[in-house]
Amino acid sequence: MAPNNGSWLVLSISMMLLTHGMIIIAKDQAIHHDDDDDHDDMLINDHQMINDDDPYRTAYHFQSPKNWMNDPNGPMIYKGIYHLFYQYYPYDPVWHTEIVWGHSTSTDLINWTQQPIALSPSEPYDINGCWSGSITILPQNKPVILYTGINNKNYQVQNLALPKNLSDPYLKEWIKLPENPLMTGTPTNNNNNNNINASSFRDPSTAWQLSDGKWRVIVGTQQEKRGLAVLFTSDDFVKWNNTGNPLHSTEGNGIWECPDFFPVYVGKSLGADTSIIGDDVKHVLKLSLFDTQYEYYTIGRYDIEKDIYVPDEGSIESDLGLRYDYGKFYASKSFFDDETNRRILWGWVNESSTQADDIKKGWSGVQAIPRTVVLDKSGKQLVQWPLAEVDMLRENDVELPSQVIKGGSLVEISEITASQADVEISFKIPESNYVEELDSTWTNPQILCSQKGASIKGRFGPFGLLTLASMGLEEYTAVFFRIFKGPNKYVVLMCSDQTKSSLNPTTDKLSFGTFVDVDPINEDLSLRILIDHSIVESFSAKGKSCITARVYPTMAINDKAKLYVFNNGTEDVKITNIRAWSMKKAQINLSTDNTSNMTY
Template identity: 55%
Template structure:
């Protein structure tokens, strides 16, 4: 959240180790969403209503811009209950101390609610009647759902007769999120709005769009979760349990995602840490209003240095060239491809609807007509280690299908790693014979954005050879048709500054 000029990030954290347990709310602050200062945890297990863990939740601003946290606690009976915490001193912009409400728990799993499937309250919102609404993730009688509650005072909550939405196709809805998005016109005015409902299940973050009526709390969806051809996801790679917040300073909706490890628990213990947050992403509604578009926040560009660029370079079939002059193990790369005559594209079987399976069958080494073409990231000089992020174009009836893949099968010579191949279709409003790819590379993570952010894939890789200055970046085309890179810009990326609180205080004194 953004409060008194400071960005606050709260996240699930074990203060005593890099494995699950002792779950608390860690707390870090920033003035630009790039450089961060770690504070002491905001909430720790301490009371009967959260003694077995302070789990996920959300912040809400109450009247007078007073922040409040709703979070899930696991109580003495191992039930999941919803609790409230507020700042001890609202005049402190760092919000270093939080006080748990004497009314806790506010919401308990009664009636048909499974006490093991009742968690992760969202940011609350007020309707035109000034009554607060909040949803909590659950699963009842095999239906994943967002249970809706209402309150006049943010303490006494009443369950709505009907959930905000539910589905028979999904399991438990973890970390639900609900918020409006808009298409803005050239004057910055809201031209067209939708509401987003996100739910985390099956190790993925799925979302649907719809029209929400605040007076009746009716949410009419455009398409439902897992509908064939409309299985929308924030990210088709390793990205889960995400949360958005509204940045009132810059009037934008920002998304954070939890990115887990792909190595072992013993590796985590040796490293001393496990899991990280994605680069913060802006969330916008596409021009058609049919899907979301995600893009790294502008502030990340302050880390760019050592730019390399070129334009209008032809990539003949089977060609490969290195992008040199940058630190490839920590880089930001933007590339745009001009596509050839697509009449030559391979036909796709209409039954091939699983893009991940398609990427597995037609990887970067399998030659097609138009593609595969893209980037080899965190590659060793001899290419024995490489992560391929690429496109392949197919023809289906009178239309074209763009497949985007992130292939980690050759990412490391280390044994015992999860090396998946991720895939997704890029939904293009119109294929204008151009397609773009942006990849943010940071040693063990690659966040890729295809088609101007219509499709995102995050990967975790742990190269053994392609580390630090031994990492290389290549552009390749393994199709038989030539493609042209209309533009490429690549930058080395400086390190973000991460400080424990005491170090930042010392630095401020030194600067003075």
């Protein structure tokens, strides 16, 4: 609590950070306390409350109470409590540079309680915004935040914050280190080839520690059009040194945002702590590319002798590379849950509505359902799946018998709440010579899906689900497969087609697509889709490929929404399994008391 007679708090911080006996001692120094910031008296007033009548607000996906939300930051588990921090602008449903760290806690990753804002602009090194970052759990179970601050010169610098009270499992208060900033770039007019562009230097990763005792962290930047993950090392987590060589870099794809670097076990469906090294692990480097607003990951080898990451052959950061999600999914962040041995992934799902519509509805941005991440048995890609905890929201189980769906047919899945549902379906196709040939120029699946949408008849496909459909099919979001015959094998295209998702002419109605690594003759083609009012998350082939869509139907809302299985191909397809559930509403960001007060 700030003293009554002044707006400055004298702090003396003494925290053991390393088991080696090193202690960070912040000298007595006057630090501007967040409680005295101009924004500190901000509360959520009655007009800022959640609108329960909003047909587009999600029921079980994470959202901020109101206004703008983007990147997930610093997810972790601490003393049995899950934490999610997120980029939040509390005043408008539009992005603003002077952003803060929102904060919520949970015991099950589904129901969330709003906590006080963790970080807000207050010091010269972050006065223009507290941008994205990560949390690292130091020895003796001590979490710390590394985050990007926008300083008083609008340069991007890296800062450290510590919990004020480690005995508080909810970590409601955080203290910024007096030594901040800890990592800085150089002005853009510096011609040194090794300089870090201070205007494009952001989003520190979770740190990891090797046997030499040094901590390592990467920060995204660029040199001209070369993207880099700049590598810093530290003995004490305060004094950081640029190694001079990036962990990894690639020419031509611009600044790398929100880098995430972590190990995955080979042959085990378990998560791995970020510092795990061994012959039984590979490493993943995920990058969010600002220029395309898509993110890509590669799988490869971490050479600890040279401190560099080497992607496997064919693993690339480009449009031909691997993505967590081939729809709206960006600025993702993973963490290791040491209580369940899972690596859990969060991702921001941005809007398809216009800014004017966002202002009207009073919010913008949703987080995807958290997913577990493991290495596929092939070792060539990751597999993602909604957390098992999501299943506890299922109710009203509906199961239909196995059946053949003829070409041109439509089957309704009724007796569930189709606007708030979880559905699993699998298909089987017979071996046939009557399969559409794959043109050698059809290399981009998103373009192919836009050309061959749900209404374009094929042979085997399109077949799949029409979600958030209106009674007369004026509106629907189609998720489907289409089968082609390649030179040596069958090729499976998965599409999420939003071209008829809404009669509102202003919404974004893209089609998304990916090729799925599955043998459609010898394996079932499976889909799991989470439907939640304005979001459709689709997982195919048991999580090998994922596509997330944001849609704003005008007719197919609430109890007016329908769910159908469809086959618009000429050939019959067998449905081997259909099971669907209505989903209960989760408790998300309700206030810790009935007054809904939220303060800095």
